[in-house]
Amino acid sequence: MQVLDxxxxxxxxxxxxxxxxELFDELIQIxxxxxxxxxxxxxxxxxxxxxxxxxxxKGSASNLGVMVFAEACRQLEEGLRAGDISEPAAHLLILxxxxxxxxxEIKAMAEL
Amino acid sequence: MATQADKIPSLDQGKKKxxxxxxxxxxxxLMINKVLSKSGYEIIEAINGKEALNFLVNNSPDLILxxxxxxxxxxxxxxxxxxxxxxxxxxxxxxxxGLEDIASxxxxxxxxxSDFITKPISWPLLSQRIKYVLRSKDIYQQFIEKxxxxxxxxxxxxxxxxxxxxxTSTLTLTQEAAKIFGVRDDVTRFEGLFVHVDGTEREQxxxxxxxxxxxxxxxxxxxxxVLNDDExxxxxxxxxxxxxxxxxxxxxTIQDITxxxxxxxxxxxxxxxxxxxxxxxxxxxxDQFMRNIKDTIAQEKLLSIMFIGLDRFKKINDSxxxxxxxxxxxxxxxxxxxxxxxxLFISRYDSDVFAVQIPNVSSIEDIELHVEKFQSxxxxxxxxxxxxxxMSASIGISIFPLDGEKIDELLKHADMxxxxxxxxxxxxxxxxxxxxxxQALKHLTLEREIRKAIKAFQFEVYYQPQIxxxxxxxxxxxxxxxxIHPEQGxxxxxxxxxxxxxxxxxxxxxxxxxxxxxxxxxKWNENGLGKFRVGINLSAAQFRDEDxxxxxxxxxxxxxxxxxxxxxxxxxxxxxxxxxxSVAVLNxxxxxxxxxxxxxxxxxxxxxxxxxxxPIDTLKIDRAFVKDINDAGDHGEIAKAVINMCASxxxxxxxxxxxxxxxxxxxxxxxxxxxQGWYFAKAMPVKEFEAFVYEHNEKYGLTAPA
Numbered sequence: 001m002q003v004l005d006x007x008x009x010x011x012x013x014x015x016x017x018x019x020x021x022e023l024f025d026e027l028i029q030i031x032x033x034x035x036x037x038x039x040x041x042x043x044x045x046x047x048x049x050x051x052x053x054x055x056x057x058k059g060s061a062s063n064l065g066v067m068v069f070a071e072a073c074r075q076l077e078e079g080l081r082a083g084d085i086s087e088p089a090a091h092l093l094i095l096x097x098x099x100x101x102x103x104x105e106i107k108a109m110a111e112l
Numbered sequence: 113m114a115t116q117a118d119k120i121p122s123l124d125q126g127k128k129k130x131x132x133x134x135x136x137x138x139x140x141x142l143m144i145n146k147v148l149s150k151s152g153y154e155i156i157e158a159i160n161g162k163e164a165l166n167f168l169v170n171n172s173p174d175l176i177l178x179x180x181x182x183x184x185x186x187x188x189x190x191x192x193x194x195x196x197x198x199x200x201x202x203x204x205x206x207x208x209x210g211l212e213d214i215a216s217x218x219x220x221x222x223x224x225x226s227d228f229i230t231k232p233i234s235w236p237l238l239s240q241r242i243k244y245v246l247r248s249k250d251i252y253q254q255f256i257e258k259x260x261x262x263x264x265x266x267x268x269x270x271x272x273x274x275x276x277x278x279x280t281s282t283l284t285l286t287q288e289a290a291k292i293f294g295v296r297d298d299v300t301r302f303e304g305l306f307v308h309v310d311g312t313e314r315e316q317x318x319x320x321x322x323x324x325x326x327x328x329x330x331x332x333x334x335x336x337x338v339l340n341d342d343e344x345x346x347x348x349x350x351x352x353x354x355x356x357x358x359x360x361x362x363x364x365t366i367q368d369i370t371x372x373x374x375x376x377x378x379x380x381x382x383x384x385x386x387x388x389x390x391x392x393x394x395x396x397x398x399d400q401f402m403r404n405i406k407d408t409i410a411q412e413k414l415l416s417i418m419f420i421g422l423d424r425f426k427k428i429n430d431s432x433x434x435x436x437x438x439x440x441x442x443x444x445x446x447x448x449x450x451x452x453x454x455x456l457f458i459s460r461y462d463s464d465v466f467a468v469q470i471p472n473v474s475s476i477e478d479i480e481l482h483v484e485k486f487q488s489x490x491x492x493x494x495x496x497x498x499x500x501x502x503m504s505a506s507i508g509i510s511i512f513p514l515d516g517e518k519i520d521e522l523l524k525h526a527d528m529x530x531x532x533x534x535x536x537x538x539x540x541x542x543x544x545x546x547x548x549x550x551q552a553l554k555h556l557t558l559e560r561e562i563r564k565a566i567k568a569f570q571f572e573v574y575y576q577p578q579i580x581x582x583x584x585x586x587x588x589x590x591x592x593x594x595x596i597h598p599e600q601g602x603x604x605x606x607x608x609x610x611x612x613x614x615x616x617x618x619x620x621x622x623x624x625x626x627x628x629x630x631x632x633x634x635k636w637n638e639n640g641l642g643k644f645r646v647g648i649n650l651s652a653a654q655f656r657d658e659d660x661x662x663x664x665x666x667x668x669x670x671x672x673x674x675x676x677x678x679x680x681x682x683x684x685x686x687x688x689x690x691x692x693x694s695v696a697v698l699n700x701x702x703x704x705x706x707x708x709x710x711x712x713x714x715x716x717x718x719x720x721x722x723x724x725x726x727p728i729d730t731l732k733i734d735r736a737f738v739k740d741i742n743d744a745g746d747h748g749e750i751a752k753a754v755i756n757m758c759a760s761x762x763x764x765x766x767x768x769x770x771x772x773x774x775x776x777x778x779x780x781x782x783x784x785x786x787x788q789g790w791y792f793a794k795a796m797p798v799k800e801f802e803a804f805v806y807e808h809n810e811k812y813g814l815t816a817p818a
Contacts, residue, residue, distance in 0.1 A: 011236050016146050023146070026139055052183050059181075060139035062232035070232075 001067050004105040008065025024106050027064060031057055031099055042088050050088050051080040069098040128154040129246055134164040135179035151239035161190035175246055179208045180216055188223045195224035202252055204245045270368035276302055278360040292368050294339040308337045325362055328352040344370045386460040388438055389445035397459035397467055401519045404471035411472050415512040416479045417522045418468040419530040423504045423538035425464035436496055447489050483507055483541045504539035506530050515544045558611045566620055571595055573628045576795035578766055578788045581780040584812045586805050588645035591629045592795045613651055622654040632798055634671040641802055647679040647709060652686045661700045675705030683712045687726055698727045731758050735769025741778045752782045759783055
């Protein structure tokens with residue numbers, strides 16, 4: 001699994017040209033805010049909200065081809081829904097890490 | 113890059129298609145917006161179901177992209193709600209679902225989704241997918257619309273359809289077809305369609321259809337259906353078609369053609385009948401002749417054609433009005449058609465002429481019996497407006513084959529015989545006799561030609577100058593009518609005036625001459641050619657016309673003429689035929705200031721006492737007396753006497769037909785006032801007359817008469 005699905009990105013670039021960068025900028029702006037909110041929810045034990053947020057950013061990321069991060073989101077969402085996860089803090093760290101990884105690749109791509 | 117073709121997303125070109133995107137994921141919504149905008153769609157975004165439903169209250173997007181997993185109201189609930197709220201089942205709703213989730217795809221369809229797209233979205237496929245969903249929606253809508261139009265058209269055209277699957281014998285029929293046949297639409301056998309068709313017609317129709325099925329060939333049929341005492345006419349156009357290989361179907365279009373057939377019948381009836389009397393018309397008469405003639409020839413007998421012309425019918429129209437005239441015609445038509453005899457055929461041939469044909473008669477005596485029968489039918493008085501009206505007819509008869517073998521000839525001879533009967537006083541019948549034909553035919557032709565000439569302005573007024581014998585000044589002219597026939601050329605007034613007088617056409621011709629002359633005089637007054645006096649010949653009928661004086665006075669007023677510019681000429685014969693009346697009319701003319709003159713003096717009655725008592729201004733010395741003056745020493749004593757007599761009575765004289773210098777000199781010497789004749793000029797058209805005046809004035813150093 002690629003951190004950034006090059007096929008998706010190139011398809012998007014072909015259709016939208018430079019506007020793709022705006023989409024990634026949007027993602028880079030929204031995801032950290034959402035992750036911060038999810039961390040707060042974890043502290044207050046609001047698992048339902050975390051599940052919803054995970055679903056939301058999973059969708060955004062997967063549609064932009066940010067695959068590893070999206071997969072991490074999916075595991076958290078489903079784990080929460082199935083009740084397998086009761087302490088999401090560790091998973092949130094994984095989300096932070098995988099997203100940071102994705103940002104590196106996105107920026108590298110933008111500089112090309 | 114999006115290609116140009118991608119930007120034309122559907123069959124419905126022009127307006128951008130609107131897509132509502134419902135997703136709580138901002139980035140995904142933004143992506144969809146960007147990608148689909150590139151393909152030429154207009155995107156409306158809604159972040160949740162509530163927003164989407166609000167938007168739909170007042171808007172009708174062409175398609176909805178709906179995310180399934182949303183907080184609050186999820187996609188299924190939104191979809192259910194949309195389907196509940198909108199009556200448009202054809203609005204496509206594409207559900208956005210997770211790839212792994214087969215259950216959610218099934219549920220999507222359950223709640224009314226039209227299609228699904230899995231996440232993550234395959235971006236290159238998205239716009240294609242939407243394009244095809246929209247296209248099938250368009251096609252579906254067009255299909256619905258066409259079906260609606262077809263139904264409507266079928267309904268208007270009273271068009272129905274029924275068919276049989278030949279393999280399964282399944283009968284199908286449209287509601288309109290059931291209505292046309294007057295049966296329920298759940299009939300199962302085709303024989304069941306024809307319960308309201310009359311027995312023999314039904315058997316024939318069924319065997320025809322059975323044969324079409326057996327031979328797999330087309331059939332056409334027309335039959336009647338009787339429903340609630342109303343007879344309708346139905347046409348069938350059936351054909352056997354191969355729907356799929358080996359599967360045949362009889363497909364029949366039926367139509368209620370009652371109105372069409374009835375209209376056609378009505379048109380046919382109107383074409384062959386007279387509106388007023390409902391009798392057959394001329395066309396039908398001629399048509400019937402062709403049938404009767406065959407029969408008559410076969411039986412070696414005679415066929416008689418009769419023209420029954422009502423006497424004095426015009427008087428009824430004039431005195432009682434056209435309504436009464438029409439009523440008379442209807443009553444008589446009814447009476448005549450009551451006369452029944454095998455093969456006898458009556459038509460209204462012309463306004464007041466009925467034409468009858470009687471086939472298979474054996475003798476003239478037979479014919480006379482029929483004619484007398486008609487006469488007695490007509491003789492019964494009619495009650496019109498409370499009074500009794502006695503009618504009679506002039507009947508002309510021609511006989512096949514004695515008077516001709518063709519209908520035209522027979523009609524012509526009957527017509528001529530009818531006119532002869534009418535001329536002899538009416539209320540009688542006459543047989544056509546060929547000997548009289550030539551004269552009558554010429555007369556008839558001339559009459560028609562005169563009528564045409566009046567309408568076609570073939571008449572023209574010529575002017576023959578009248579010159580003062582002493583001063584040489586042109587003082588006036590005699591107006592002479594010329595008929596320039598397009599084929600026959602110049603036709604002499606001597607030829608057509610008597611005919612015109614006889615058939616009562618002289619008045620319109622006379623009026624035309626009067627008007628034409630007054631117009632010309634007015635023109636000459638205005639353009640300074642001269643204030644001429646023009647002599648116009650009046651016919652007996654014109655002179656006796658009660659309205660003559662008023663007509664002349666009006667013309668003078670309207671054209672702004674001096675009354676003395678008109679000189680109305682009558683012949684001696686007219687003047688003396690009713691002497692007292694003539695004196696009265698001449699006095700009336702004198703009162704309005706119009707000049708009068710007597711033409712042809714000395715050729716007829718030659719009574720000098722008449723001259724004394726007639727209030728005329730001018731006497732015209734006939735050419736016959738002028739001709740007597742010649743170089744051989746004859747000095748025209750009569751002309752001289754007339755001039756002297758007139759001088760003593762204060763009557764102006766004009767010598768006609770002056771052709772030689774000797775004649776002119778002699779007449780001048782004897783004191784004639786004016787000269788008219790070829791010696792100076794012939795009668796000529798207005799333009800030439802004008803040129804003549806200029807030339808003449810110049811030649812003699814004269815000026816125009818004031």
